[in-house]
Amino acid sequence: MTQSVTRRAFLAAGVLTVAGCGGVSTSGTGEEGAVDFLSTQFLPVEERQRFEKILSDHVKSAKVGFNPVDQSAFAATVQAQADANRMQLSLLGGLHGDLAPQRDRLSDLDDLLGGLGDRQFPGELTTLARLGGSTVKYIPWMQATYLLAVNKKALQWLPSGAKVDDLTYDQLLAWATAAKAGNGGKPVFGIPAGAKGLYHRFFQGFLLPSFTGGQITTFRSPEAATAWDYMKQLWAQSAPASTNYDFMQEPLERGEVLIAFDHVARLINAPKSKPDDWLMVPAPRGPKGRGYMLVVAGLAIPKGAPQADKAKEVIKALTTAQVQIEVLRQNAFFPVSKADLPGDLPAPIALEAAGVKAQQGSSGTIVSLPPVGLGTKDGEVGQIFKNCFKEICLDGRPVQGVLDAQAAKLNAILDEVKVPCWAPDPAGAPCKVA
Amino acid sequence: MRKPLLLIAPSLLFMTALFAWPLAAGIGQALDQPGAFSRMLDDPYFWPAARNTGLLIVVLIPLQFAFALTMALLLRERPRLSGLYFFLWVIPLAVSDLAAGLVWLSVFTDRGYLNSFLEYLGFSGYPWLSHENQASMFVAVVIAELWRATSLVFVIIVAGLQGIPRDYDEAAAVFGAGYLRRLWHVVLPQLKPSLQVALILRTILALETFAVAQALTGRNLPLLVGETYQWYSVLQNPAVATAIALVVLALSMLAAAGYLHLMRERT
Numbered sequence: 001m002t003q004s005v006t007r008r009a010f011l012a013a014g015v016l017t018v019a020g021c022g023g024v025s026t027s028g029t030g031e032e033g034a035v036d037f038l039s040t041q042f043l044p045v046e047e048r049q050r051f052e053k054i055l056s057d058h059v060k061s062a063k064v065g066f067n068p069v070d071q072s073a074f075a076a077t078v079q080a081q082a083d084a085n086r087m088q089l090s091l092l093g094g095l096h097g098d099l100a101p102q103r104d105r106l107s108d109l110d111d112l113l114g115g116l117g118d119r120q121f122p123g124e125l126t127t128l129a130r131l132g133g134s135t136v137k138y139i140p141w142m143q144a145t146y147l148l149a150v151n152k153k154a155l156q157w158l159p160s161g162a163k164v165d166d167l168t169y170d171q172l173l174a175w176a177t178a179a180k181a182g183n184g185g186k187p188v189f190g191i192p193a194g195a196k197g198l199y200h201r202f203f204q205g206f207l208l209p210s211f212t213g214g215q216i217t218t219f220r221s222p223e224a225a226t227a228w229d230y231m232k233q234l235w236a237q238s239a240p241a242s243t244n245y246d247f248m249q250e251p252l253e254r255g256e257v258l259i260a261f262d263h264v265a266r267l268i269n270a271p272k273s274k275p276d277d278w279l280m281v282p283a284p285r286g287p288k289g290r291g292y293m294l295v296v297a298g299l300a301i302p303k304g305a306p307q308a309d310k311a312k313e314v315i316k317a318l319t320t321a322q323v324q325i326e327v328l329r330q331n332a333f334f335p336v337s338k339a340d341l342p343g344d345l346p347a348p349i350a351l352e353a354a355g356v357k358a359q360q361g362s363s364g365t366i367v368s369l370p371p372v373g374l375g376t377k378d379g380e381v382g383q384i385f386k387n388c389f390k391e392i393c394l395d396g397r398p399v400q401g402v403l404d405a406q407a408a409k410l411n412a413i414l415d416e417v418k419v420p421c422w423a424p425d426p427a428g429a430p431c432k433v434a
Numbered sequence: 435m436r437k438p439l440l441l442i443a444p445s446l447l448f449m450t451a452l453f454a455w456p457l458a459a460g461i462g463q464a465l466d467q468p469g470a471f472s473r474m475l476d477d478p479y480f481w482p483a484a485r486n487t488g489l490l491i492v493v494l495i496p497l498q499f500a501f502a503l504t505m506a507l508l509l510r511e512r513p514r515l516s517g518l519y520f521f522l523w524v525i526p527l528a529v530s531d532l533a534a535g536l537v538w539l540s541v542f543t544d545r546g547y548l549n550s551f552l553e554y555l556g557f558s559g560y561p562w563l564s565h566e567n568q569a570s571m572f573v574a575v576v577i578a579e580l581w582r583a584t585s586l587v588f589v590i591i592v593a594g595l596q597g598i599p600r601d602y603d604e605a606a607a608v609f610g611a612g613y614l615r616r617l618w619h620v621v622l623p624q625l626k627p628s629l630q631v632a633l634i635l636r637t638i639l640a641l642e643t644f645a646v647a648q649a650l651t652g653r654n655l656p657l658l659v660g661e662t663y664q665w666y667s668v669l670q671n672p673a674v675a676t677a678i679a680l681v682v683l684a685l686s687m688l689a690a691a692g693y694l695h696l697m698r699e700r701t
Contacts, residue, residue, distance in 0.1 A: 243654055
């Protein structure tokens with residue numbers, strides 16, 4: 001039934017999207033002196049209300065008009081106001097990929113970042129915040145990532161010598177194989193390969209960077225072929241029903257799978273009823289290191305912002321440990337600044353926070369980003385990775401042939417958009433499969 | 435000369451605004467992006483989608499006509515409560531196809547009614563909608579579509595049957611023709627116009643099968659119109675989406691022309 005629920009939700013969401021196309025209000029509060037805050041995050045109405053409460057409770061320096069919109073409205077609004085030289089927005093909040101295309105329209109924030117030394121942002125985040133240039137263009141706001149959720153029942157089959165919070169890909173395969181055999185032939189590992197699942201992120205941000213060190217440039221390299229060969233073996237030990245899973249928390253909760261990879265927001269409900277039965281552990285590491293995808297959101301100030309100084313105060317408030325913890329507690333986005341986690345966090349969030357911290361802090365990480373600057377082509381690029389999975393793992397086609405064919409299509413899309421590469425590929429312009 | 439033109443002007447205007455112009459815009463959109471058609475043909479989902487759609491038509495339509503014709507002929511014998519049967523049989527016509535798909539999803543899904551029932555009987559459940567079981571997925575879509583769309587054919591055939599005078603049938607009976615002979619030589623030939631309408635309508639609608647399959651199988655059992663949806667809304671590439679839509683249009687036109695040709699009056 002849960003599968004039906006997600007499909008229903010997805011279809012309902014489609015209807016709502018269509019119904020909601022009436023228009024986007026970007027006027028903010030309209031109050032004199034208020035900071036108009038345009039965001040691609042916290043668009044769902046409950047998240048928005050909870051975040052507005054956080055703003056009114058913790059941001060005392062200015063009145064903030066929080067206005068979440070979808071990504072295309074965000075890009076269109078910022079561009080239109082900048083081009084018309086009538087910037088009304090004072091604060092922008094978005095994922096790295098939302099802010100990167102606006103780079104030339106954002107103020108430099110080096111002085112602000114310099115004054116926030118006590119926040120102790122991880123170095124990789126402040127590097128990303130330069131958007132490939134020399135100056136800081138946004139202040140890290142919050143982050144999310146993908147983890148492995150493990151039901152402790154599966155630990156009995158963990159190969160000897162393997163540590164669950166420091167797995168290699170080979171150990172994961174051995175584990176999945178042993179667990180399938182031990183479970184009476186029923187696989188226990190799953191990935192979200194359903195229609196709305198985020199399994200392409202597993203290939204883009206975890207599997208391929210761990211094996212090849214890259215995401216796009218190394219797409220058809222011999223190392224990538226090894227990675228897909230590995231994936232084929234892993235798929236043979238995975239739950240075939242994975243192609244129906246959109247959110248792994250559902251099959252995990254039902255006990256259909258015991259080990260699963262997914263976005264933290266899509267795992268959060270799995271440990272809800274029995275948190276003691278669960279672990280959230282970092283993704284495995286491969287020959288090149290531990291590839292992991294970082295979903296980072298940042299706060300930026302557009303050039304010509306009417307309330308730039310107040311916006312800086314808002315940024316300072318939003319990066320305090322107190323507010324970061326509050327955002328984690330309310331909206332399950334993880335802190336970017338140093339924040340000691342209080343003991344009274346809801347158990348699933350505390351589990352994930354530990355996993356996120358362990359993954360970020362582990363040695364030999366290869367950070368990768370969701371594709372940057374692709375705009376509406378993001379879906380098509382993701383589909384290329386999904387096609388590889390379909391043709392290699394489901395249809396059993398020869399790996400290198402599939403990679404060559406899909407690389408040609410990937411390059412055709414990249415030729416259209418002409419964007420520089422994003423991490424972990426070197427930022428050469430324009431991005432292309434070698 | 436003026437008057438007829440004036441009289442058809444509203445419909446001309448309508449057709450231009452709502453059919454010809456979108457069609458031209460669609461063709462323009464598909465051709466605008468070079469390589470949209472080759473993207474479509476190279477896509478690993480396109481040929482399976484075309485195959486599934488074709489297979490669906492070939493399997494579904496004969497079944498639907500057999501069911502609808504049987505039901506209509508049963509009603510023609512005026513059994514008791516025939517009004518009630520008619521009402522019951524056309525209910526699916528009133529159900530939206532997405533709702534129908536979701537109802538059938540609750541039947542066929544891994545922990546749905548069908549598997550619960552099987553388990554109650556002591557059998558183990560079967561993953562009907564798993565990507566590994568293309569055949570059972572296909573059968574599920576066929577059953578759901580059969581349930582949902584047969585009533586349309588049924589209504590058309592009932593209307594057609596009502597237009598056939600009983601005299602011919604009775605005359606044939608007087609001359610000693612059995613039921614099957616009367617059906618084959620008297621009823622069906624007079625039913626031909628209705629059958630033709632129903633065939634064209636159902637084939638075009640079957641080419642457009644979308645919501646039921648989408649709800650039941652997602653992209654595990656790709657169909658052509660589902661692919662246009664995928665390309666337009668998920669992959670946000672309207673050019674390839676319209677390219678596939680144009681294929682559906684061409685197939686619809688071919689099918690309609692083919693039926694008209696096959697069933698034309700031979701004089």
